[in-house]
Amino acid sequence: MPTRFNYDRLAELLAQFDMTPSAAEVQGMLTGLIATGSDAQSDELMTLMTDLAYDGNTMPAELKNLLREQAEEIQAALGDRDMGYQLLLPDDQAPLGDRLQALGGWVQSFLVGFGVNQANVANTSGDLREALDDMIEIAKLDFDDEDGEDAERAYFEVAEYLRISAMMCFTELGHHQQTVPEKNKTLH
Template structure:
């Protein structure tokens, strides 16, 4: 029996865990919201869980059910952003899903991400807020995508381009996020000593 994980196993594992709970969220939503919080340096799993609980109006029982997911999600995102990389393939459904389902998940991911980003305090957590405002506005526009897109080569190519744009936007944000600038500097200082 192989123990190798597929590149989408993280998303699939979390989505499989969530489905029987009948929550108003998906794995994509959890990832989008957690990503926004980690970018802002708010990567404490308990704080993120509290934010999910408040945002989604979860009762204590449901909050406890998603608690085991929060720390691994945050850890995955944190470690990737620390290395200035992000693998959206782990946060969204794979290409075996119909394109409309993948678009729906991407829209949910972006909505949760934008919900978690405190745009009015953008200057508090990035060094060049003006450079990122346009990207966040573009993300907002992307949340209005047509989710009934037919599976075609052209539609698939457009989706791949959008995913890459989102990935680059997130990396740009991580590059300018004060928390990650400090983390990278601390890591560089450790290497030199």
């Protein structure tokens, strides 16, 4: 699924609005919120993002539109049958240290978004609880700037695991909350 923004372009746009979180952190936060049931088009989502990512300050309309577009893209990608959701991280040409830092920020921000909407994970599947536990452990890691083939492979494996975990979360929690049950219609 093609995306409208790459990491560098979104980082540039967010910097125009003095956003504190990085592009990866913004996507992680939005993903955590949407994966747990927030609707991409809801005013509630923008209120949460104002509080979480813009220090509660009044968010300019242009920034709201940018975040709403990104949220809609995330929601569509999470629900994509072809598993088209991708983490928004620096490209493969960026130094591994920068990519690791962005990955750490993404997972921490995902957990923030998740925590806002999901106070109790007891009712989730064992697989999702395990993935969330793993995400918590990944968020605690101090990513070293090791270079080399093993470090690259580990980076890609962790990024893929986080991608799949986010989609699993959406399938189990977010997808169901966004489908409104039809009321029984009786014909007379």
